[in-house]
Every structure is written in structure tokens, then in C-alpha cells.
Amino acid sequence: MKKKLVSTLLCVAMLGTMIAGCGSDGSKADSNSSDAAVVDESSEVSDKLAEEIKAQVPDKEYSEYTIGFCGMTLNNEYHIIVANSVAQSGKALGMKVEIQAGAEHQSVEEQLTIIENFVSQGVDGIILVPAASEGLISALQECKDAGIPVINLDTKLDANTIKTLGEDIPFYGTDNYVGGQMVGEKVAELYPDGCKAAILRGVQGQTNDDDRYNGFLDKAGDVIELVAEQHANWETDLGYTAIQNIIQANPDLQVVYCENDLMGIGAYQAVDEAGLTEQIKIFSYDGVTEGLQYVIDEKFVSTCAQQPIEMGKLGVVNMAKILAGEKAETYIDTGCKLVTIDNAKDTLAETEKYAEEISAAK
């Protein structure tokens, strides 16, 4: 009876994948990985990518190295792209790459466990996208003690953490503060006479939440009247509800700044339902494909695109340098650009191209 049930359930799941026509060949990751299933490790690396990566690293045989990638989460596109980029770039050098991530945006404890496991497995290097800027100190200490190099991507570790650790950890990512400033400038440019604005923020306590917020206010703070701000934890449904309620409180709202595209999507649905798409304009952040599409459809005024693929590549290239005994770059700003209707199509095409290249063999 039970067996029958399990197989029925599996059939239903498989049926789903077939109907949608994207038959994934499933995960080969081991069972204790929380989300590793989504990264397809079996695929081949495109020659172009392999060439590009190899050109940047010292000439050496890398196939005996294993590096661990500890992502923030693997349940949104942005983070999946980072993970894929690391996996494919690593593969281009013949390295083994272990991909792990927390279940949610805030899963610091899970990341602690993941890093501890990496250390005990004896990986040669760890690439980390921290779930919170603080709180990973003990795991990083273990890495330091074990002599395992760590590279930090995307979300910068908190300055205090680095200080406590007494060791500089290379960071390659966007300066979210600068990105926030870009959005702020855009708003100030479009509303020189001021406007009523609301901000949807991410998870409280993360540096990129603070940076995106402060950068925005740095440029737009004098212009806008900030009528509401809510933490919607980067999630679509929470963004939707929050904006509905904020509109109720402030029917004359003009601008919504969302610190990521997922919340932006929820915000747009709420604005659309209220019939206020003419009055309320949404400025988003992240530049995932859906976000770019929203800009093209003029649902967002702009989004701020980051370079997740670039980050992944840089992480692997510099890890290779460390492993080859060279020095890694301590800081690289991968840069970000404001995407508006003018450049949205190009950016989307570019992202898709990159994405294709990363998962070339799929």
C-alpha cells in the first residue's frame, strides 16, 4: 500500500516535468545536500567558457582539487546563476565542485553546518555567499585553522567578522551601496519636485539590505517623502501584502523602491489590482530575467542589474590562483548597471546568453 503511494506520488511529479517539457535528468547529488538537486553537475562545459577561464589562471593541473561552494539559497534565480557559474567555471578547470546552500535566505545555521562539513571533508577551498553578514565567524575560524582558503561572493561579510577573524577574505561582488545610489539618482531625476515613496526591504540584518537602503536614501533622501518602509524578507507574497496595505494607508503613493525583483513582482501585482499603475511607479533591484522582462513590459521603471555570472567566474579563477600559490585579488567590484526600458532588451539578451553559456550542454 505504502509503496504504491510513493510510486504514485513520484509518477505525479514526473508527469509534471514531462508536461512542462523540460525533462531534467534529476539530481546526482547525495541525499544530505539540502538543495543541490537544482545544479546540474553532469553537463559538459562549453569550450568558450573553458578557454576563457583557463586563460586567466596559472597553468597547472587542477583536477585533484575539490572546492566547496556554500550558497545563500538555491530557491531563486539569482543565486542559482551564481551557483551554476561557480560549478561550470570549476568544471572548466577540471576541479570537483560541491554545491550546497541553505533552504531559505536566512539559513545561517545551515550554512554553518555546510561549511563545517566542507572542512571535515577536507575541501581545498571554499567559496561562500553568506546568508547573513554576521554569524558565520565560528565556521570561518575553522576554515582558517584548517588552512582552507575562503572567497566571499555577492554579499560582503561584516567588517567586524573580518576583524575578529584577523584575516582578510577576498570579496568579489557588487557594491550594493553604489547600486542603491543609482536607483536613488534615477528617482531624483524623474521626480525633481519630490514624491511620496515606500521602500520594501529584505531580511533585516543583512548588509546588502542596509546598503541598498542607505545608498538609495543617500541620493533620493532629500527628494522623496518616505511614507512607509517594510521588511518583506525578499519574498513575493510578503511584498504583495505589504504594498496593498501601504497603498491603503497612502493612496497618494507615487514611488515604490523594492530591494529585489521578487518583492517587486509582488508589489506590481498589488499596484495593478488597485488600478494605480499610472500613479505608482516601481523601481526594482537585482536584474533577474523576470525583473528585466518587467522593465521591458514597463511594469518596472528600472531594475539594478548585478553580475552573478561574473562573480562566480571570478570566485573560481581567484581560488585557482590561491591553490596555485599565487595571490588572489582582495576586492573586485563586479559592477552593476541601472536597467531601464532603453537597455532592458539588450541586458536580457546578454543575461540569457550568459546563462546559456553557463549551462551550455543542457
Added chain:
Amino acid sequence: MKNKYDINIADWIIYIGMIGIFFVFTIICSAMGKNFLNINNVMNIVNQASINAILAIGASIVILTGGIDLSVGSVVGFVGIFLAMNIKGGMSIPAAIILCLLCGAVIGLFNGVLVSYGKVPAFITTLGSMQAVRGLAQIINEGQAVSGFPLEIGALMKTKFFGVVPIGVLYVIVFYAIMILVLAYTKFGRGIYALGGNSHAARLSGIKVKRLEVIVYILCGVFAAFAGVMLLARLLYADPSAGNSYEMNAIAAAVIGGISMSGGKGKLANTVVGAIILATLTNGLQIMNVATYYQTVITGLVVIVAVFADKRKERKAE
């Protein structure tokens, strides 16, 4: 022996609580110059409560049998992705929805059989399926969100009657009306209460308790699947992490509504009030622009106060 007058007041406590919260919010909001109490916002609240209210039907009936279902949030996430993929792949919307409801039923069947025939504690079973189903939600589209599907599905949540009444309100009214009648006026409904009240006595009274328990979990799964359809229709964006921790909100609504966690006692009609109270808290506090973390604290306290009031009522009755 309890006196009748007493019981009545206790039964109305939840409504008094809801009105109290509305009253407090209205006063504070108007002092702040914000508009809280108007037809638009009331509809807004019910609409925001609707998904949780539908999930809370399932939570309530499962809790009434003395069980619990933690998997509903994951079912919401799974159904969202599954439905989006199917209609993107060209399946007709009604067929895709029916398929999703079937998925919900299968997951419920799985839970129910393990709990009743397998005698695995409900908490463990559904904790397991919560994670398994969440995993499935991520596997079927490799963890990616789904968009670019036909947007007609949005009509399921975005339609408004007479320009004010959102369709979500209609779902709540229809499903609650049906389930309240089922619970109060059918053998099945009485069986649910009897099972939660004393499963031995129910069995020795000729109630087929195992079959009944399985059906209850199936229903819970179907309601969760429907909530998943509603969420997709509302956001027009399917994210595999959607519906995260929704099970807790649904259980909270049931508990605020006075459904006894040990089973056998409680009114489904009060569960919807519980869901509305939860939505009202978020709505009112966000209108007041209270910082998010305080909202969490206040919501938590309300759950505790509600359970405390309920326990007092029980103690008084004894």
C-alpha cells in the same frame, strides 16, 4: 454544571476580540490620519486573509481529529510551480487546476494512510512530507521560478464583484459554508469530532475511524492545493519557496479560532475569524507603518492571548 449564559459569552469571545482589534486600529489609524475602517480596506483584509483562511479549513479539520498537518505550506509551493509549468506547457487552465487538486489529494492520501494505518505520529509524518514536497517543488523546475505563463489564470484571484468584493472573499464564503454544514450536519462531520474527542469510543460506536482520518488528510491536501492555485493567481509568479511557513499561519488561525489542539472541540466558523484577525493585524500594523519585527511580536502575543482565553473558558466550564 455550567450555566447557559456563561457558555454564550465564551462562545462570542473571538468576535469580541476581532471587533476590539478593529476598534483599536480604527482609533489609532484615524489619529495618525490614515484610513483603516472603510469597505475597501475591509475587503482588502478579507482578501489577504483568504488564502490562509482556505488553508485553515484543512488545518482545522485535521486538528479536530487530534492530528496536525505541517505539509500544507509546501503543497502551496509545489502546486504553484506545477500549475505554472503545466499551463505554460499548453495545458488548459481547468485541466491543470484539476490536476493540481489531485496532487494535493495524493499528498493528503499519503499523509493520511501513514497516520491512520501506519500509526506514524501526524507530526512526524507531515514534517517529513513537508520537506519532501518542498523538495519536489524545487526539483520539478530545478529550483527556478516560473513566469511567462498565460495570465488568464489571474482572473481566479483578481476578479472583483460589484467593483469592491474580491473573488477571494467568495471562495472563503463558499468553502466555509460547505465545510461548516458538513461538520455540523453530516455523519462525516460528527465522525471528525468523535475521532478527536475519543478515538476508542468513536471506533466502538461503529465509526470507521481509519477511513475517516484518511479522508480528512485528503481534504486538507486538496484545500492546500487550492490555496496554491489562489496564490499563483494572485502573484502571477511561481516561486518554489512560495508558501513557506504557511502551515504555521493556518494552524495559528485555527487555534485563535478556538479549535482545541487536542482535538474534538471547536467551531470552524471561528477559524475564519482567526484568519481575519491575523490578516487584520498585518494590515493595520503595516498601515501604521510599524516596523516588521514588532509585527511578528504582536502577532505572536495575540495567538498566546487567544489560546489563554480559550483555556480559561475550558477551565471555567469544568
Added chain:
Amino acid sequence: MGENILEMKHITKSFFGVNVLKNTELTVKKGEVHILLGENGAGKSTLIKILSGAYAREEGSIVFDGEKLPQMPPGDVIKKGVSVIYQEFNLVPEMSIYENIFLGKEYINGISVDHKREIKEAKEYMDKIGLKVNPKTLISRLSVAKKQLVEIAKAISNDVKLLVLDEPTAAITDKETEMLFGIIRELKSQGIGIIYISHRMSELFEIGDVCTVMRDGEYVGTVNIKDTTEDELTEMMVGRKVSFDKIENKCIDRNEVVLSVKNLRYKNLVKDVSFDLHRGEILGFAGLVGAGRTETAKTIIGDYKKDKGEVIYKGKEIGTDLSENIKNGIVYLSEDRKDEGLILMHSVAENIALPNLDKLCRPFLNRRKERKTAREYVESLKIKTFSELTDAKNLSGGNQQKVVIAKWLYSDADIYIFDEPTRGIDVGARDEIYNIMYELIKKKASIIMISSDLVEVLKMSDRVAVMGEGELRAILDNDGKLTQQDILKIELAEEVNDEK
């Protein structure tokens, strides 16, 4: 034999308005094995629980070792030197023997427990009673007999002056019994008083010095074992001949067998039970607690899945589908009203409706009819309740029992299995329940009545089935000449072909 170690006088106790102990007394001397004898429900356990402090007495005095004991918690009573060994042992299974012996009185060496000293002393106590096991062995690894010895060792470690043994031989082999008796004699020689509760007549004569008999919560008398006989004790237990007004059953049709049970077996609890039940008959089931009567009933209705045998109802074999059997009209009224009979948190009306929902739902539940029916039963059975909407938990035991009966009266069943229908019910309400049974057989229903109250069995039954240790030992015709002694003798008989 020396002075009195224990004097309990004028002990009175009631539960829910039912008197379970009435002015009872018990006097035990030092170095004496004192047998406490009585039928099920005679009040022996209640008396012991009052002694141990588990229950508070309403009236009466306890003098122990020359000192008047006020009401005190069980822990303090143990410290005074009274140890009670119940049938369900009071040991922590996942702890070792010595840890159990010193539980709550550990030797502390600085900050940690002084294990060495505990093990050494535990070994001494164990040697005294000939328990040759490593003191570090876990309790869960021990046999029942050994666990019992650990309990005794624990009692000795508490400096016991009065040891109470509640049916100590119920679950151990003959050889183990012999050993136990040796230990009892040894303790006795040390001047320890012993209260020994047992049903087994042969044992009493072997080990006992004095015997106190109780009946219906009352003190009957105390006799020296060597001056008495088995018959005399039985008569004391049962009391003087009660005048049974056994009403002649005119409804019985001995030609029609409605239920025929053949070689029914369920685990080790029901062993090849066979009997016939006639139309309009009341078949009494007598036996001690644990004789397998309830289990037989539950196996018949399908609550327990039978291992073997068949149940034939109106010529057709019935299966083990409980709800199907109930639908066919075979119903079981549990002895355990609170756990199996009623849903206490639901109203009287809802409880009465529960087995009858098919009648009330067409297809929707007719709540008005539900209430009306409930009200009718409340009136006709004289159920004392505020209203039919009152929760069952607020009713007294007797009234709860009437609600259980109402459930099944309404269901219009064919065969009623009453399990201890009058347990915990006061005398007035008993007669009402008897009358209901008569009404049922007048309507051509048949009844199986499981009861430990022999007066009741003789008053109601047309025939009496006597069970012991899972077996149906005899079916006796209640022809007016049958006496309680006759039944009791069979009940108490040692197993003839002991399988041990």
C-alpha cells in the same frame, strides 16, 4: 508474634458519592503474614492505597508502630517503614538495579553519586533475599519475578517494618512462588509485618497466619488461618445468602441460537472459547479480573482481530469488521465508560447520536430529532443532567452509564454485551439498569453480561459462564440452586492443566 505494627480503624472513603469503604478496619501484628481477602471491588486496593498515602481517608485513624499517623504523602509513609509492592512495579526500567534501590536517597560523595558504595550496599540487600544478579543490570532485562525481588530489596533498604504484597504470585511460576515464600518467611522471622493480598486459596493456607475478609467496602471479620476452612472463607467473602429475586425469564427461546461462538482464540488472552447465546437470554460471564471476559467480548465484536475460531450470528459467520458488526446489531458497552464508552467533552445528545448517525442523517443530520430523541432517553432512563446539551463529563458515573446504554438502546441492537454494567454505580441506579435489561429481553434482544459482582450475576443471568485465565471453564444453569460459592470455586480454581 508480638505487638501490633498496624491498626487501621473506622476507615471510610467514597468516590463520586459512592461509598467504597465503610468503617473498615485492619490490624496487623509484627512478624505476621496477614491475608487480605475479598472479591473484586471489595475495597482491598482502596484500603491499601489509604495506608500508603496515595488516597486521602475521609474518616478513621491509622496507628503505625505505636504512633498515630496523620494524612501524609506516600514518600513520608515509606520513610516510616511501610512499603507497598503493587502488581505494576514501581521501578524505572532503563535504570540499573542499584540505581532503583537508591532512587531518591542516593549517597552523595562530594558532588557526584557514590556509585561504589551504592553497588556494595545494594549487593548486601540483594544477598539477603537471594537475588543473585549483577546490581548494575538494567531493570528492563529482568524477569517479573526478579523485578519483584528488586522491589523487596528496595523495601528492605528503606528499613521496612510493614510490607504489603498485592497479588505477588499472579504472574510468576510455581518455582518462583516457592522462593518468594521462603523470603516472606525470612522477613517474618525478622519481625516484619506482612499484608498479603491474594485470591488463590491454596496459597493462603500455605503462607498465611491470619486472614481479614472484606466485602463491599466493609470489614467482615478476621480469623486465624489454622482455625478456618476454605468454605468458611468463601462464605465470608460472599456474605450470608442474599435473597435474589431472580425473575423468571419468560422471553427466552432456548430453541433459537442467535450467537454461536466456536473455538475463539485471541493471543494468550482468549483460549478456545465456545458457547451459544439464545434468543432472549441473559448469559452472565463471571470470572476474576484478567480472566479474559472483556477480551472475549472484544474479540467477538471484532475490536480485537481473532487468531482463530468463528462467530456465527443468525446462522452466518461474521467477520472482524467492527462497524459492520455493530450495524448488524451486535454491540458492546464497555466497562471503561470514560475511555471507551463516551466522548466526555461532547454533549449527552451528541453521544447518544454517535452510533445512530445513519438514522439521523438523511442525508443531513436532523439536529432537532437528535435533541428530541436524546431528551426522550434522558426522561425515560431518568438521566440526571442539566439538559441534553450538557457535556457528558459533567454527569455522575451512573448517569454516564445510562447515556452509554441510551446510545445503544436507540440503535435497536439485537445482541447487547454489557461489560460491568453497574460498576461504580450506586444501588438505586443499579435496579434501573437491571430493569432496562429486562425491557431489552422482552423486545427479544439477547444479552451477554460480564460482571464481577456475583450477586448481580445470579440475579440476572439465565446461565453463567465462568472464565479463568482465558478459558471458559464452565457454563452453569442458574436454576435457583446455583450459589456464589459454586461460581467462586471455579473462578478461584488453579489451572488444572497448567501450561507453564
